[in-house]
Amino acid sequence: MDNLLSDGFGLMILGMGFVYVFLIVLIFATTFMSKMINQYFPAPAPVQAKKPSSANAQASSRQTVDPTIAAAIAAAIHQHRQR
Amino acid sequence: MDNLLSDGFGLMILGMGFVYVFLIVLIFATTFMSKMINQYFPAPAPVQAKKPSSANAQASSRQTVDPTIAAAIAAAIHQHRQR
Amino acid sequence: MDNLLSDGFGLMILGMGFVYVFLIVLIFATTFMSKMINQYFPAPAPVQAKKPSSANAQASSRQTVDPTIAAAIAAAIHQHRQR
Amino acid sequence: MEHKLINLYHDTGIYQLQLGQLVMIAVGLLLIYLAIKKGFEPLLLLPIGVGAILVNIPGAGFMAAPVYDAAGHMVSPGGLQYYIYHGGIETGLFPLMIFMGVGAMTDFGPMLANPKTLLLGAAAQFGIFATVIGAVLLGAAGIMDFTLADAAAIGIIGGADGPTAIFVASRLAPDLLGAIAVAAYSYMALVPLIQPPIMRALTSVEERSIKMEQLRPVSKTEKIVFPIVVLLLVAMFLPSAAPLLGMFCFGNLMRECGVVDRLSDTAQNALINIVTIFLGLGVGSKLSSEAFLNVETLGILSLGLVAFSIGTAAGVLMAKMLNKFSATPINPLIGAAGVSAVPMAARVANKVGLEANKQNFLLMHAMGPNVAGVIGSAVAAGVMLSYVGG
């Protein structure tokens, strides 16, 4: 029983320690990686806008797509899927 | 041989009996379910038109989609699939 | 060792021989097949244009699809996929 | 090297081919022809036909079992159809996945609008049990070598439902699986030829002209709760039908609930398509000459036709009877749709109805008994598995 308790605390200390160590190492690695890439392989243009999260993509497409076309497309896709 | 025959008739009687009993119970259960739902959780608006069978969906979309747009869509989907 | 070598040459001769025999037989079979089909089951209209290679399909669809519609479609497909 | 050349010759199909294999390859070609040219249920019969050819290529080893040494390492791998058949069909996994997809493609709306049509789905299952008796008689008379399990598996052809037939046959009569599956899908494709004469013979023009009242709208909630109700009734009354109907209801629940559309979409498309390809190849693997080229196959094909005819007749007669007792008119033609064969049988009912009255659109009304027939034959399958197995 004592053994179980001490094992549990061991797991907690080791676990949290390891999680922190790993993620701190990852912070340094990531920062270093970004610095190297942006220095030696700079992007021609930032692409952040290019891969929006799906929520954004849906929002933006909703704004730019004409509703009738969108309806037509949805129907066509449906039709296509049903084949 | 007689055994096989009597087993066969047994299966027929039991089988048809059970099918009828089950589906009659299902008629009552379904009717009761529909009554309960329409009484206590009435639908804001009927949705039958919303989920048409696939045959209908194809027919209706064929009528409403402009053929050029439909062709464009089909091509785009094809293109998209080929990626 | 000699055995390995002679086995290798045997495989080469048999292999190339068989490949040629098989494909020559296939040439005759194909030619015969095409002749029979075009004689007894002539196509109402040639379909070669109907099933273009994917490269062609992409090229042709690029030419015929209005860019705004194409963008709309791409967005719609993206949206559809994200569901 | 001459030795090797002779080996290569001995490996060829020409050297090894037996007459039975040649005939079965021709059967495979016939199935492919029917699928492509005649439109006989091509989604299944095309892969089955190809599978029949592949399994009968002498020396190709499509059904070869893998060989392992004593330490468990593979000495020689098994054939493609060996893995497909033993992994997906013998276990029942493929028919159940297909049934889930079919559930996700089924709209119970027309049936919920008119639950009485469930009775038509029950009546049409008489084809199943009449066929069992036919098979038992052939067996008892010593004409063919059918056990009760065989007879039950043959009867299920009358259920007019492919995955149900394959599932039952894989459990009760694996040796007959190929013939049963081919018969089931072939007759489903022949429904437009088999049913109309029977329907016309049993009804008058007046009966065929009966117009039915428009179906009431069915709420989304009803459609969601219905598969759960079916599942619970199955759990209570017929657990042996739970694999088939459980997966069917699961698929339908995914379709109707509206919150897992991406799962429903995959169940209806990518997943069911993948499984259909392999199911077909696996069923084709049972079309070996030993299993197919015998008098039993003739019996199965004849009995299957009888099953469809009796099922159609029973459905029509039940609908005539219902029409007498019902407050709202019922066109007897929709009874024929109770055999299932979704949606072909419902379209046939619609077409025969239009012949009698050009303004009479029965399609939606026939969809009710049509999907009821799926439930009905799954229930019948459950009874058979319980009766024969228990």
Add this chain to the structure above:
Amino acid sequence: MEHKLINLYHDTGIYQLQLGQLVMIAVGLLLIYLAIKKGFEPLLLLPIGVGAILVNIPGAGFMAAPVYDAAGHMVSPGGLQYYIYHGGIETGLFPLMIFMGVGAMTDFGPMLANPKTLLLGAAAQFGIFATVIGAVLLGAAGIMDFTLADAAAIGIIGGADGPTAIFVASRLAPDLLGAIAVAAYSYMALVPLIQPPIMRALTSVEERSIKMEQLRPVSKTEKIVFPIVVLLLVAMFLPSAAPLLGMFCFGNLMRECGVVDRLSDTAQNALINIVTIFLGLGVGSKLSSEAFLNVETLGILSLGLVAFSIGTAAGVLMAKMLNKFSATPINPLIGAAGVSAVPMAARVANKVGLEANKQNFLLMHAMGPNVAGVIGSAVAAGVMLSYVGG
């Protein structure tokens, strides 16, 4: 025949049903209700609910093992859930495929723009280990029968990541898998209810109103190299986390590299959907009455709630501390997103932030700690597997 009728009656659910099974069917119905009506993670909880019903149907044999004779031929096939559970969950294959798909759906851009947020993803894992201590205390006090492996598996609920929880539980505590998965997904669905009070209690209105600087653009190259960096660090430091994080990084690399879009698309759609359906049915198979209806389940559900709460608090407190030392302002609310529960927790942070300041859009800022939390809990899972297993 009477004998057969009695057999059929003995086969029915009504005859065989035990109280525990009835209760578990009710639990399955509850999960389905929560999934459909309340929107509780329906993609998983709906299949789990159906799976729970199916496995508790008496006599349906969904978990029956196949029986082979001495020659290796199948005497009776296994049940659907038997094959799913032993083929996909016990082996770990399904959670790993899901994790690959999740990787293909994850955008590390916001995290790469602000790597400090990884610390928030670390802090929030304190919920995991605090829960381990809770479970160990319950076990040590003799109140519940938890081993260290059980405690570790229960703790992982605090990781707020479904596939990680299932993967760890399948390895450390298969008997608790059902309860752990249900708890993990339920609390993930409850994040919008659990987190806000804790977030408000630990922060002032001024802190919640802190505006953060716009994130720098992240280049495509950074996004491509990042999963490789993570994979190599995992290989060096924590191989026991390599299955989970390796597949996660593989999925993310397919997404970002831009040359295998068709694979990425399939990993995000057809494949993850297929696996999700089967994962759900397989997890549901562990919701048997023996495994679920006991006091340990109550412990698991309570501890899971504690885990989420402590994780949320630890994330917020860490963010408050970071804000003190950081050159650029950090809104403490985004710390709560470190528990993962992607993207729900990030949306909650955004919503609570908008309450305090209508111009304060935290969504993108919260996505950083949110995806960091996925890595954090996979690392924690690796430590546990190494510590408990080794």
Add this chain to the structure above:
Amino acid sequence: MEHKLINLYHDTGIYQLQLGQLVMIAVGLLLIYLAIKKGFEPLLLLPIGVGAILVNIPGAGFMAAPVYDAAGHMVSPGGLQYYIYHGGIETGLFPLMIFMGVGAMTDFGPMLANPKTLLLGAAAQFGIFATVIGAVLLGAAGIMDFTLADAAAIGIIGGADGPTAIFVASRLAPDLLGAIAVAAYSYMALVPLIQPPIMRALTSVEERSIKMEQLRPVSKTEKIVFPIVVLLLVAMFLPSAAPLLGMFCFGNLMRECGVVDRLSDTAQNALINIVTIFLGLGVGSKLSSEAFLNVETLGILSLGLVAFSIGTAAGVLMAKMLNKFSATPINPLIGAAGVSAVPMAARVANKVGLEANKQNFLLMHAMGPNVAGVIGSAVAAGVMLSYVGG
């Protein structure tokens, strides 16, 4: 607890890593780099590269076999790549499914319009058998440790067809599978660099400028019947090629028949994508340091290059000869497309043709020998399996 800390340290990659594993992880990174940055067949080389990294992570257990106790219960699960390799590659299932998908993506129209081009697809297979001799010589000279089976498997690299190479290697030389697959896909990617110098060296500008007559239209019926003809010829003459060509023809029949478009679509998309992901990870599992880091790999890589070069030359020379005897002019460049490597080699022929004559579009003409090369190498594979195995 110190004990546990030491355990954790002993579990790390840093502690366990051997030089060979480090080198193989670097090889994996190189493959990923070539796939992403150089566009080397990324659909396969990216998953293979990731698979190579994963399998070489010390202690991660991606190739660990599952352990069962005496009663058949799982004690510890196997690794992901163990299941993939033994389930999908050792059995041959994955290459066959890929081949089905490739069949569904192949248009035989250009070849049917000009069946003579089948001879070019035959000639280019000389690369395969010349390489066998090369490998046999290296083996007979004692320089490398190659058996006849090894030599045959290495030769198939010259077939320029990934799934065929993997299928043959998995049967004849599983230990060399990793190196063979990597060589096959790498050289397929390098076709635009390897082929043009050889093509220019063996042809004059006039020959390269030859314009070919427009191809006749091919009817739908011809396209449908062709795969059936191939399948029957294979059944008659070379059953050992039936698994590969049978699945290929099945896929092509699904594509052309027009009645199973949903199956064809799935075979070309969801199914082939899913299998490609797993095939790549499984092939990567054979990139262990023991199997890869030896002089045989160098031999395989060199011989593969030789195979491609000889195949290209043989195709061009055959086309020159055909041109002499043919009524209609044949541009010798299209002979190079006979190695297969679809559609890269056809594009290369087109490009080199355009250099010589800006109005000369050879793409469609080169597609004929290109797809003929796929049949040719599958036939060669069948001969090898029969000759070496029999």
